[in-house]
Amino acid sequence: MFSKQKIHQQYLQLVQDKIDVFQDMISSLTEDSKNDAKGSAGDKHETALSMMHIEQEKLTNKLKESLEQKSILDKIDTSQIHNKVAVGSLVKTNNLTVYISTALPKITIENQNVFAISPQSPLGIQLMGKGVGFEFEINGTQYIISNVE
16 A cells, blocks of 8 residues: 555655756746847847747746645655644545645556645545545545545
């Protein structure tokens, strides 16, 4: 059986990889705009620089979002065991495994899907403070919490 620490580590790696990619893309764009500024003139040049700037802003916002996600993950103490659902809880139900942290893509560990959700998400709000035996419904499917770590 996989552990909360393993899930946490995989999500940390996923976020760090995203941060690295965004940083590389931003520095590449910065380099391209410097090179482009040396050799071009006119309207096409201005348009190209403007497009690069817009792309750089988008990447900077994605980088900021990833850094915020990493900050949330960094604050979680995975050795803490929860009786009730809280930030850092691994919640297992009859059909779903959820890691309460920040909204991140689904991962698969040992053929088991794990969903990282924010405590502010609709499901997160429903689960916070609940314990084993709590029943809830999503899209017509009944779920029962079987374990909270």
